[in-house]
Amino acid sequence: MSVTLSLEHKVALITGGSRGIGAATVRMFVAAGAKVVFSYEKAREKAEQLVKELGPERCTAICCNLAATESAQALVKAAVERFGRLDILVANHGVWPPEDAPVDVMLDEQWHSTVAINLDAVFGLIKGSVARMKRQRISGNVAGHIVLVSSTAGQRGEAYHCDYAATKGALISMTKGLSSELAPQGIYVNCVAPGWVDTDMSASALRDPKTSKLIFGVIPMGRAGKPEEIAGPILFLCTPHAGFITGEIFNVNGGAVLVG
Numbered sequence: 001m002s003v004t005l006s007l008e009h010k011v012a013l014i015t016g017g018s019r020g021i022g023a024a025t026v027r028m029f030v031a032a033g034a035k036v037v038f039s040y041e042k043a044r045e046k047a048e049q050l051v052k053e054l055g056p057e058r059c060t061a062i063c064c065n066l067a068a069t070e071s072a073q074a075l076v077k078a079a080v081e082r083f084g085r086l087d088i089l090v091a092n093h094g095v096w097p098p099e100d101a102p103v104d105v106m107l108d109e110q111w112h113s114t115v116a117i118n119l120d121a122v123f124g125l126i127k128g129s130v131a132r133m134k135r136q137r138i139s140g141n142v143a144g145h146i147v148l149v150s151s152t153a154g155q156r157g158e159a160y161h162c163d164y165a166a167t168k169g170a171l172i173s174m175t176k177g178l179s180s181e182l183a184p185q186g187i188y189v190n191c192v193a194p195g196w197v198d199t200d201m202s203a204s205a206l207r208d209p210k211t212s213k214l215i216f217g218v219i220p221m222g223r224a225g226k227p228e229e230i231a232g233p234i235l236f237l238c239t240p241h242a243g244f245i246t247g248e249i250f251n252v253n254g255g256a257v258l259v260g
Helices: 020-031 044-054 069-083 108-136 162-185 203-207 209-217 227-237
Strands: 011-014 035-040 059-063 088-091 144-149 187-194 249-252
Touching: 011 020, 011 069, 020 035, 020 044, 020 088, 020 227, 035 044, 035 069, 044 059, 059 069, 069 108, 088 108, 108 144, 108 162, 108 187, 144 162, 144 227, 162 187, 187 227, 203 209, 227 249
Parallel strands: 011 035, 011 088, 035 059, 088 144, 144 187, 187 249
Antiparallel strands: none
């Protein structure tokens, strides 16, 4: 018996795909046989290198500022135009303002920006993707998979980062509500909730001796995750091996959510 995690003949849209978790997911999806469109905003050189590495016939990068529902839906349209269909959406992009901001001094602009990027844009991506998946569904078959990337902060909160925690908690609630709404249409909706992962976004905290000591002190495995360790569960949730899983919050955090 041979067991493989295959995405042959599938088309995926992965946001924030030029670096970190996103880039690891793009590589893994292409290796599994999918054609992938990924978005980036600033890391043009890394995006172009990734496309060159994986091959333009299998992978396309689109520069997109995901800060509104309109730009998100335009990205979905562009992905469909590139490869003719859309089977998988991985909403991986997001912003984590690294400076601590007590709620009474947090700028309104920071709150609105975090919500626009981490939540409003995800709504737009889901809206456009679901409409497409419903149209291309063959009766009785799977229409598509949606995986939202949340965080342990969405489950237990994060002091001085209430904007980030609120948006990531909202993604968990969206997963639970949309999974039951869309299951009859053959669309799976799941969530992967990483803890600390060694990426550009978290580098400043993980490289600071004082902060990193506090971080690793509440992770039972004693280290941050690797981007590939998040990409693997995302891939699994989009394969037939996860055929009876929807509405799940898949914790990938070295046990941190259990003790934090």
